[in-house]
Amino acid sequence: AQKVTQAQTEISVVEKEDVTLDCVYETRDTTYYLFWYKQPPSGELVFLIRRNSFDEQNEISGRYSWNFQKSTSSFNFTITASQVVDSAVYFCALTFTHSGYSTLTFGKGTMLLVSP
């Protein structure tokens, strides 16, 4: 069965610290996509990154970086030099085929609190 596990429920850091959010997934699909979304207090989901199962190259975007390791079924997200504006809930998600459609299953989310 498809499953996304975000073991860290809540992380608190002080501004400028680096922080890594873990994501471990399970899937039977050979082709799949992984996503990270940010959900600030306003509630709107903000797309951060998409990665397909054939592309294990790590990616860096500004202070954000992602480490995709198929061997351990992990897709971890690191924020370097965290800022207060990074405070939000972060969701890792996985596509899966369900009833003929491709849809998303989400992890439970990790709440990140960055204090000044």
Add this chain to the structure above:
Amino acid sequence: GAVVSQHPSRVICKSGTSVKIECRSLDFQATTMFWYRQFPKKSLMLMATSNEGSKATYEQGVEKDKFLINHASLTLSTLTVTSAHPEDSSFYICSARDHQRKVYNEQFFGPGTRLTVL
């Protein structure tokens, strides 16, 4: 591009009334739209998959007669919560897949609708 809107953003209603939430893809055509529900401090749970011109596919445990979904056009899906009760209070989020870019399996999310039933 790829903007999804939801209306209303917030609604408060009395128990027993029905509430309609609209989800629109503003700059693309969406043959498939999804409806999610999110309780406070919880994850998003898929309620149903909505396809233009056909019946929605509901997830196990979601009452079809309670949550009516209509996808009448390529840019609009509606979710109607019928005879709402306080336990239906939640954050409802829709998403849409761009018909032209479905190879990426990406869903574009609306800003959500916060429903409070008194």
